[in-house]
Amino acid sequence: MAAQEAKLVERKAKRLALTGNYAVAYAVKSCDVDVVAAYPITPQSPIVEKISEFIANEELDAEMVHVESEHSALSAVVGAVAFGARAFTATSSQGLEFMHEILFIASGLRLPVVMAIANRALSAPLNIWNDYSDVMSARDAGWITIFNETAQEAHDAVVMAYRIAEDPRVLIPTIITLDGYILSHTVEPVEVIEREEALKFAPKRPRGYRPVLDPDKPITMGVVGTPEYYYEIKYQLIHAMRESVKVIDEVFSDFCKTFGRCYERVEPYRMDDAEYVLISMGATFGEVRAAVDKLRREGVKAGGLKIKVFRPFPADLLEKYIGGGNVKAVGVLDRAVTVGGATEGPVFNEVATALALRGIRLPMVSFVHGLGGRDIFADDVVKMFKILMEHASRGESARRTYFIGVRE
Amino acid sequence: MSESQGRLLGWREIPIGGIVQEPGNTAKNDMSAWRTFKPVIDQEKCVRCRLCWIFCPDAAIIEVEGEYRTKSGRVYKVSYHVDYQHCKGCGICANECPVKAIKMVEEVR
Numbered sequence: 001m002a003a004q005e006a007k008l009v010e011r012k013a014k015r016l017a018l019t020g021n022y023a024v025a026y027a028v029k030s031c032d033v034d035v036v037a038a039y040p041i042t043p044q045s046p047i048v049e050k051i052s053e054f055i056a057n058e059e060l061d062a063e064m065v066h067v068e069s070e071h072s073a074l075s076a077v078v079g080a081v082a083f084g085a086r087a088f089t090a091t092s093s094q095g096l097e098f099m100h101e102i103l104f105i106a107s108g109l110r111l112p113v114v115m116a117i118a119n120r121a122l123s124a125p126l127n128i129w130n131d132y133s134d135v136m137s138a139r140d141a142g143w144i145t146i147f148n149e150t151a152q153e154a155h156d157a158v159v160m161a162y163r164i165a166e167d168p169r170v171l172i173p174t175i176i177t178l179d180g181y182i183l184s185h186t187v188e189p190v191e192v193i194e195r196e197e198a199l200k201f202a203p204k205r206p207r208g209y210r211p212v213l214d215p216d217k218p219i220t221m222g223v224v225g226t227p228e229y230y231y232e233i234k235y236q237l238i239h240a241m242r243e244s245v246k247v248i249d250e251v252f253s254d255f256c257k258t259f260g261r262c263y264e265r266v267e268p269y270r271m272d273d274a275e276y277v278l279i280s281m282g283a284t285f286g287e288v289r290a291a292v293d294k295l296r297r298e299g300v301k302a303g304g305l306k307i308k309v310f311r312p313f314p315a316d317l318l319e320k321y322i323g324g325g326n327v328k329a330v331g332v333l334d335r336a337v338t339v340g341g342a343t344e345g346p347v348f349n350e351v352a353t354a355l356a357l358r359g360i361r362l363p364m365v366s367f368v369h370g371l372g373g374r375d376i377f378a379d380d381v382v383k384m385f386k387i388l389m390e391h392a393s394r395g396e397s398a399r400r401t402y403f404i405g406v407r408e
Numbered sequence: 409m410s411e412s413q414g415r416l417l418g419w420r421e422i423p424i425g426g427i428v429q430e431p432g433n434t435a436k437n438d439m440s441a442w443r444t445f446k447p448v449i450d451q452e453k454c455v456r457c458r459l460c461w462i463f464c465p466d467a468a469i470i471e472v473e474g475e476y477r478t479k480s481g482r483v484y485k486v487s488y489h490v491d492y493q494h495c496k497g498c499g500i501c502a503n504e505c506p507v508k509a510i511k512m513v514e515e516v517r
């Protein structure tokens with residue numbers, strides 16, 4: 001159900017003018033986390049700065065662990081969650097890269113860590129602005145990954161992430177993203193979920209509902225997985241990630257009923273009779289909406305699909321929205337690159353695979369734009385739709401990625 | 409993790425994330441196949457100095473209480489034996505033995 005079709009739920013909500021970063025920090029406070037460990041990095045830093053303030057003001061009773069690196073930040077959070085705590089960390093770009101090996105350890109040990117990533121391009125060249133190259137480099141790390149288009153979405157995603165990650169059927173660490181600067185530093189009115197509401201929606205479970213480190217009942221975590229066992233233990237994670245779809249849908253649906261804001265793993269925009277479809281994620285999708293509106297006024301049946309949950313990949317919903325018979329061509333706007341890939345668009349490659357395996361044969365085009373914080377304007381997206389329409393008229397996919405806006 | 413009646417556990421049976429719910433259960437592992445040579449202690453030569461017991465990195469030297477009388481008439485109250493389930497055949501004990509009472513003998517399978 002799209003956000004605009006949301007059923008109105010009667011509740012007295014407090015609205016605050018918050019940046020995306022502060023929206024995340026307020027949600028972390030409402031979820032009553034026990035441990036926060038993070039290392040400052042632009043554009044994430046204000047999240048943990050605000051949390052520090054909450055702790056200093058005794059609005060949040062949590063342990064803030066000051067570490068010397070992101071590697072240690074995620075390690076500290078892994079330790080806290082292994083002990084049974086509800087913990088949080090946040091990072092961006094190089095910080096996420098420095099956490100990289102621990103990403104796999106958190107998912108392999110099935111620890112429900114929640115982490116916010118304020119997206120920022122990867123160096124070199126050094127760049128602090130938005131693109132998705134950081135989170136895309138974590139796509140194989142076995143984390144549930146939820147992209148957000150607005151500060152409100154990022155706020156809501158934190159509360160939902162704790163409930164999803166900590167569900168005994170899931171126990172998978174979860175990333176929630178917010179576009180660097182575009183969301184992290186711009187102010188929006190945000191309906192704040194209060195502590196009682198957050199804890200009712202995502203209650204802290206009794207200690208010991210999942211295996212935790214306990215001196216009175218010792219277990220060993222982080223064992224050697226010999227060739228006889230490693231494969232089976234990895235398969236447990238693969239299976240849990242597949243099965244998490246049910247829990248995510250359940251949590252989204254309950255969130256809709258409770259708070260009146262409704263999310264779907266893939267959100268359609270003007271898709272009912274759409275012939276030309278562009279897929280995108282995060283705040284970038286705002287430009288897709290604007291371009292779709294512009295083209296609709298010209299009589300072009302354009303539509304957009306926003307991938308909100310990137311892991312587990314929503315192949316089922318792409319099939320549902322694209323496989324109906326109306327769609328003539330599908331484009332994907334990637335804000336990250338996989339250099340030397342089948343195409344350079346990481347999301348495109350997955351969309352193309354998902355559709356091909358479901359027998360949906362349509363002209364497909366991979367677009368890349370907005371690397372290193374280059375602004376994407378609605379007219380750029382209109383241009384992508386025009387290229388898509390050309391391919392549709394020839395009945396041909398593009399064999400290579402179009403790099404929109406790159407100077408010759 | 410462990411075997412169940414000699415069968416390796418399937419992915420649904422292994423504790424989540426491969427945790428070990430029973431601490432110390434690696435003691436059940438059989439490392440005997442790691443060896444190429446096995447230490448054999450000559451109880452006649454052994455002077456019960458305990459150095460092999462101290463140096464063994466796998467705690468695979470066992471101190472057994474009980475009287476032992478050598479042919480030359482010396483009496484010891486303990487003897488040292490090898491735990492062949494856990495000995496990996498590294499040879500440190502033989503190297504350290506001051507009276508050369510431990511021989512590394514090739515495993516024949």
